[in-house]
Amino acid sequence: MASPQSTQFAVAVHVLTYLAGSGAGPSSPHPRTVGATELAASTQVTPVHVRRVLAPLREAGILASTPGARGGWRLLVEPERITLDTVWRLVRGDEPVLAIHLPSPKCPVGRSIQDGLHDVDAAVARATEETLAR
Structure with a gap:
């Protein structure tokens, strides 16, 4: 049986959904950042993998990241404005x-x-x- 090519799309959708539900969205009264370690624990991948997957979303202006021990990720765009095809194209690139x-x-x-x-x-x-x- 063939194995999946990449988990990047699934990880990206998981993280975006996690951020939207954890008060890390732009319309949250007190938006918080969520660290890569917390996101990695939720997705069962390494923090390095989380950062690599999310980098294109940050470059596209969907996410923001703050470096450092108290840093993390947050949404810049309302979740309902993020489409699956956009996420797919961003994380897939030219692969x-x-x-x-x-x-x-x-x-x-x-x-x-x-x-x-x-x-x-x-x-x-x-x-x-x-x-x-x-």
């Missing part, structure tokens, strides 16, 4: 959806199958984005 191997250039099958696999990957990416945009 393929499918894990496409690099075959031997000497292999006639490997030389000819790559274009077809890339076309399939592009179709899967489009279908995923369309589904998440609903």
